[in-house]
Every structure is written in structure tokens, then in C-alpha cells.
Amino acid sequence: MFQADHHSPCAQERQDPQMTESLLHSTLPFSTWRKGTLKYVMALYNQHVCPVDNWLYNQSCDKELYLQSGPTLCCTLDNVPLISKCGTLPPESCFFSLICSAGSFMVMAIVFLRYAHVIEKYQNCVLNTAGLSTGWICAAGLIMIGNFQVDNAKILHYVGAGVAFPTSMLFVCLQSALTYRLAKTQGEYSMAHLRLGMTLLAFITLVLTGVFFIQESFVLQHASAIFEWVFCIIIMLFYGTFAFEFTSVTGDTVIVLARGGALGPNRRGHKVESLGGPIPHPPETMSML
Numbered sequence: 001m002f003q004a005d006h007h008s009p010c011a012q013e014r015q016d017p018q019m020t021e022s023l024l025h026s027t028l029p030f031s032t033w034r035k036g037t038l039k040y041v042m043a044l045y046n047q048h049v050c051p052v053d054n055w056l057y058n059q060s061c062d063k064e065l066y067l068q069s070g071p072t073l074c075c076t077l078d079n080v081p082l083i084s085k086c087g088t089l090p091p092e093s094c095f096f097s098l099i100c101s102a103g104s105f106m107v108m109a110i111v112f113l114r115y116a117h118v119i120e121k122y123q124n125c126v127l128n129t130a131g132l133s134t135g136w137i138c139a140a141g142l143i144m145i146g147n148f149q150v151d152n153a154k155i156l157h158y159v160g161a162g163v164a165f166p167t168s169m170l171f172v173c174l175q176s177a178l179t180y181r182l183a184k185t186q187g188e189y190s191m192a193h194l195r196l197g198m199t200l201l202a203f204i205t206l207v208l209t210g211v212f213f214i215q216e217s218f219v220l221q222h223a224s225a226i227f228e229w230v231f232c233i234i235i236m237l238f239y240g241t242f243a244f245e246f247t248s249v250t251g252d253t254v255i256v257l258a259r260g261g262a263l264g265p266n267r268r269g270h271k272v273e274s275l276g277g278p279i280p281h282p283p284e285t286m287s288m289l
Contacts, residue, residue, distance in 0.1 A: 043086040050075035057218035082225045084150040100146020104139040111135030116253045127178040138167040205231040
């Protein structure tokens with residue numbers, strides 16, 4: 001009786017597509033961030049917003065500040081480089097809508113994969129279910145932000161922002177707590193510490209964004225725009241940390257959702273075999289046969 005070598009190149013080749021797929025889902029947030037940066041560059045090039053290093057603003061552009069020269073440097077509150085302002089006017093408004101719609105789908109996919117991964121590796125819990133719900137609500141708010149520009153549909157845009165920003169903050173809080181709850185190894189605890197630090201930074205920047213945004217000061221409005229960009233960067237980096245868990249994702253991660261719970265004993269045994277685990281030797285009577 002011959003026993004298959006589960007550490008052969010063929011077995012490894014079967015695992016690679018699954019690992020590639022999981023890493024793809026983890027790197028999607030960085031692709032979204034690059035597109036968001038391109039949106040800002042387009043708005044800046046078309047003179048629809050002022051650069052982030054500009055701190056001088058006018059009440060209007062009829063009269064220039066003595067430190068400013070030329071109409072291209074005349075900035076008002078309509079030119080504050082908020083994320084929404086960078087996607088208000090065409091052509092960047094079209095690109096902004098595309099980014100938010102695609103980003104919403106990416107958020108749903110990553111959140112769903114994280115939910116399934118926790119069920120497969122551990123078991124379902126309240127934190128995991130709450131993380132799935134808040135992640136999908138955040139995705140819905142993101143769609144509203146992108147498709148209802150602030151200058152064209154201000155109320156709907158602000159409703160979307162009021163949904164997306166708090167729920168994204170709540171999502172990272174839940175995931176940080178869930179990471180601590182499931183951590184067993186030193187590497188998992190290190191990842192939990194990292195996510196906790198990112199969550200605290202995200203909370204601080206979100207609070208400063210909201211506090212400064214409602215002020216009438218030009219300087220505070222500009223600071224609000226900077227903190228808003230920083231908050232989004234932190235959230236994108238947080239999603240990227242899921243690559244740590246997604247490297248162990250297999251086809252069983254999706255199957256477990258169809259079963260409505262953790263893998264059964266038979267399926268877990270099959271999974272161990274597919275990953276190159278030991279296979280019990282058949283009884284001697286069967287070998288003789």
C-alpha cells in the first residue's frame with residue numbers, strides 16, 4: 001500500500017491559488033487608497049481644491065491676500081481639500097463615485113471573509129456577528145458618499161458620511177477586541193496590540209475631524225481636512241492587517257458559511273488531509289486485501 005506524499009509540489013500547487021486569493025482581498029484597501037490619492041491630484045490639477053500645505057484662505061476671491069499672488073492661489077472655504085470636496089466637480093467626481101462604489105464592494109468582501117474565517121478557525125460569537133453588521137452598514141454609507149456629492153445632494157451626502165465614519169470606527173473597535181479574544185500565540189498578541197494602537201489613533205483623528213469641521217476658522221477647517229485624510233489612511237491600513245489571518249484561508253472558509261456554523265468533524269478531517277496532514281494507516285486486514 002502506497003501513501004500519498006502530501007508535501008509534494010502538486011499539493012503545494014493546489015494551495016497557492018487559495019493563498020493568492022486571500023492576499024488579494026487583503027491588498028485591495030491599498031489599491032483604493034492609491035485611487036483616492038489620484039482623485040486628490042486630479043482635483044488639485046484642475047484647481048478645484050487648494051493643496052494641503054496651504055493655510056491661507058480668503059472670504060472671497062475678489063480681493064487677494066497680500067501673501068498670495070495670482071488667481072490660482074486664491075483659496076476659500078469651498079477649496080478646502082476635504083475628501084468630499086476633492087470629488088465634487090467633474091472629472092474627479094466621476095472617479096470619486098467609481099472609487100466609493102468599488103471600495104464598498106471591497107469592504108463587504110473583506111468583512112465577509114473575516115467573518116467566515118473566524119467561524120472556521122474558532123467559533124461564532126457576538127463580536128464576530130457585530131463586526132459583520134457594522135462592516136456592511138459602513139459599505140452602504142460609503143456608496144451614499146460617493147454617489148451623492150456634497151455640492152449636489154448635501155443632505156444625502158452627510159447622511160452617508162454620518163453612517164460610514166462612525167460604523168468604520170466601530171468596526172475597527174470590534175475587530176481589535178475580537179483579535180484579543182482569539183489570540184493564543186505571541187504573534188497574534190502582537191497583531192492585537194498593533195490593531196489597538198491603530199484604533200486609538202483612528203478615534204483621535206475622527207474626533208478632531210468632527211470638532212474642527214464645525215468651526216468657522218479657516219485654519220481649523222483646513223486641519224479638519226488633514227485629519228480626515230489621516231483617519232482614512234489608518235482605516236485602510238487596518239484592513240490591510242487582515243493579511244495576517246487571510247494567509248490561512250482555504251476553500252472551507254466559504255463552505256462553512258453554507259453550513260451555517262463551524263466545520264463538522266468529518267469536514268475537519270478532510271481539511272487536515274488536504275493541507276498535508278497525517279492520514280491514519282488502514283487496518284492490516286484491509287492492507288492484506
